[in-house]
Amino acid sequence: MKRLLLSLTFVLAALSASAQPPYLQSQTYDVGLDFGDYSHTYFFADKIHDVDPSDASGHINWKRHSLFARQAFNTTVTAVQPLKMLDFPEPEYDNDPNLPFKIDFVTPRTVRLRIYTSPVIIKEQPSVMLAEGQPATCDDWTYSKAEGEHRWSSEYGTIALAENPFRVVLYDAEGNLMTDTRTLSDNDSTQVRVLPFQFIRRSSDNRRSINPVFALHLYERIVGCGESSTALNKVGQKLNLFVTDPQSPETPDMYKPVPFFMSNRGYGIFMHTSAPVTCDFGQSHAQSLKLFMEDETMDCFIFFGEPKDILDEYTEVTGKPQMPPLWSFGTWMSRISYFSQQEAYDVAENLRKHQIPSDVIHLDTGWFTTDWECDYKFDPERFPDAQKMIDDLKADGFHISLWQLPYFTPHNNYYEELIEKGLYVKNAKGGMPFEDAVLDFSNPETVAWYQSKLEGLLKMGVGAIKVDFGEGAPLNGLYHSGRTGLYEHNIYPLRYNKAVAEITEKTTGEHIMWARSAWAGSQRYPLHWGGDASNTDIGMAATLRCGLSFGLSGFSFWSHDIGGFVQSTPENLYRRWLPFGFLTSHTRAHGAPPTEPWLYNESFTDAFRQSAELKYKLMPYIIAQAQECVENGLPMLRAMLIEFPDDPATWQIDDQYMFGSDMLVAPLMDESGDRYVYLPEGKWVDYQTKKTYTSGYHRIAAGDIPCVILVRKGSVIPHVPVAQSTSEIDWNKVYDVKF
Numbered sequence: 122m123k124r125l126l127l128s129l130t131f132v133l134a135a136l137s138a139s140a141q142p143p144y145l146q147s148q149t150y151d152v153g154l155d156f157g158d159y160s161h162t163y164f165f166a167d168k169i170h171d172v173d174p175s176d177a178s179g180h181i182n183w184k185r186h187s188l189f190a191r192q193a194f195n196t197t198v199t200a201v202q203p204l205k206m207l208d209f210p211e212p213e214y215d216n217d218p219n220l221p222f223k224i225d226f227v228t229p230r231t232v233r234l235r236i237y238t239s240p241v242i243i244k245e246q247p248s249v250m251l252a253e254g255q256p257a258t259c260d261d262w263t264y265s266k267a268e269g270e271h272r273w274s275s276e277y278g279t280i281a282l283a284e285n286p287f288r289v290v291l292y293d294a295e296g297n298l299m300t301d302t303r304t305l306s307d308n309d310s311t312q313v314r315v316l317p318f319q320f321i322r323r324s325s326d327n328r329r330s331i332n333p334v335f336a337l338h339l340y341e342r343i344v345g346c347g348e349s350s351t352a353l354n355k356v357g358q359k360l361n362l363f364v365t366d367p368q369s370p371e372t373p374d375m376y377k378p379v380p381f382f383m384s385n386r387g388y389g390i391f392m393h394t395s396a397p398v399t400c401d402f403g404q405s406h407a408q409s410l411k412l413f414m415e416d417e418t419m420d421c422f423i424f425f426g427e428p429k430d431i432l433d434e435y436t437e438v439t440g441k442p443q444m445p446p447l448w449s450f451g452t453w454m455s456r457i458s459y460f461s462q463q464e465a466y467d468v469a470e471n472l473r474k475h476q477i478p479s480d481v482i483h484l485d486t487g488w489f490t491t492d493w494e495c496d497y498k499f500d501p502e503r504f505p506d507a508q509k510m511i512d513d514l515k516a517d518g519f520h521i522s523l524w525q526l527p528y529f530t531p532h533n534n535y536y537e538e539l540i541e542k543g544l545y546v547k548n549a550k551g552g553m554p555f556e557d558a559v560l561d562f563s564n565p566e567t568v569a570w571y572q573s574k575l576e577g578l579l580k581m582g583v584g585a586i587k588v589d590f591g592e593g594a595p596l597n598g599l600y601h602s603g604r605t606g607l608y609e610h611n612i613y614p615l616r617y618n619k620a621v622a623e624i625t626e627k628t629t630g631e632h633i634m635w636a637r638s639a640w641a642g643s644q645r646y647p648l649h650w651g652g653d654a655s656n657t658d659i660g661m662a663a664t665l666r667c668g669l670s671f672g673l674s675g676f677s678f679w680s681h682d683i684g685g686f687v688q689s690t691p692e693n694l695y696r697r698w699l700p701f702g703f704l705t706s707h708t709r710a711h712g713a714p715p716t717e718p719w720l721y722n723e724s725f726t727d728a729f730r731q732s733a734e735l736k737y738k739l740m741p742y743i744i745a746q747a748q749e750c751v752e753n754g755l756p757m758l759r760a761m762l763i764e765f766p767d768d769p770a771t772w773q774i775d776d777q778y779m780f781g782s783d784m785l786v787a788p789l790m791d792e793s794g795d796r797y798v799y800l801p802e803g804k805w806v807d808y809q810t811k812k813t814y815t816s817g818y819h820r821i822a823a824g825d826i827p828c829v830i831l832v833r834k835g836s837v838i839p840h841v842p843v844a845q846s847t848s849e850i851d852w853n854k855v856y857d858v859k860f
Contacts, residue, residue, distance in 0.1 A: 518846025672756025
């Protein structure tokens, strides 16, 4: 017992020494934990010190505080108290510093607000997150001063800075309050002592991190933050925006977090940082939206408008996606993995024999001599004439997609070369954080080396590179950029995406890749897929939520593994998943074998063909909608709220979606054969039965295709006769179907 108590004492001491638990490689990172550490110094935004209206700059006064434990009525809570510094000599230091802020006006709907926690402003380097030429500036905002506020207004809204107490305040075009930052006085009406807008100075190294705290309002809804599998409305949730490999889309962690969100109150915020971010959307306090940033600067782009306006503005700042090639919208046939040239020929032959329209055959981990051992070379025994295979399949309407990853094992042929040339991410000693050599994409020499390997494959006629992994960039690594993983980890996927997309465009002239990880700005490089879903009903539902949330984060094109990844998919689930997979911008069957429909049975093959033919018939609609998405930053797989932002119900719905602007898709999430579908205002026509429905909830049975598919009444949907590949589509035979 004594030994047990002693061990417990050591455990408790270790826990009390740091609010942040031990970090495990590729584990999510909760920044908010650091903002409860009693050893840190806390600075609260107190009041405006000065403002220069001519360039919207000035200084904020910050009051120094510390935390302490307050006990009353047998309850211990955290409280704050003003802190007097002990630095010496005292006149040389500011107890309550005045620190700079700056507002820039990007467009009439977009402003950029930077609030600094240090008098030393580091010169900004070009940001890989921002589009070329961004941020722009405009002269459409006017300054005024009223009621203790400094205001800058355009026709779409107002950003104001309240003088005392300091607040950032956002108003809509009619002057209605949308949100504002919290101050200590907001605690007067509650016994919960919520910390206000603050930054901390860590006791371990004096490093700073900032935490703007905004007000949440009654009936407010928040959406976005990347490819999140949790409920579409993020109010009541806490999300860690830190790139991870969660192994599936069924945990709160994300392959593709994005530091951007929108509110139904008419504003959106992009946190322009690559450092870890934790968003607490009323999870710890129902009236508080807390943005915990590991970055020492609050650099936020604030957008005014409805979701379509905000997505357009956000993707102007971070980049619009480019249009993928036509063939990429066809069927991708895959499994983990095809291991030979003959298998590729067999799959192509069976697709054509069973008349299943298809454009891509994907070779996953098995095209190397050693499975998973990436050396950019076809195994000469199993692929004796890879060039002939690529040429033959292309003549039959198939493009080849190839898997690879950016990690190199100690026995990889390129391992020693990467070490010798210094092309890997290093640890503090100059060695490696992992046993694998991880490509350092912040190093131009690494990018050039890597692209030269892909270029050879693309010149052979390979259509697309699968940009797998990328989530494991070491947090404690040292990068060629001169920064640590604190700032490089989250943008590693973006640098990785960029390297592949640019060499593909340079070599083939086409904008296409197939990536799993992402960060803000990755939408410029289509396209991304949803990772390794489980083969379950919940796996399908979680995958759909991921796609909807991803689309609400600025990404137009997205796919997923139809039926899930881990095991052979149960036939009934696979049947129900098919129309969801085909009524997504991009379509791939992938996972543990068998994924090929003819290996199930004839009935299932017919069902697979039916969904594939539906998509190929809809190609004129799909391409037209994709072009609109590219121009306006909209997603193809579209949350209902984008088309119907004034309908409160749509901000909660995450099990149905709009496929483009006119088609509503409600997948069957269970085996019942029907489901409740919510229809917004107007009339809707069943695509399969032609029955008309009015707005509201309806229990609707699926048609021959196991899915509820509806079209806005009055819409005209262009179709084309079915072809076996997009290269065979006869665009002279496009015909319209009116609903």
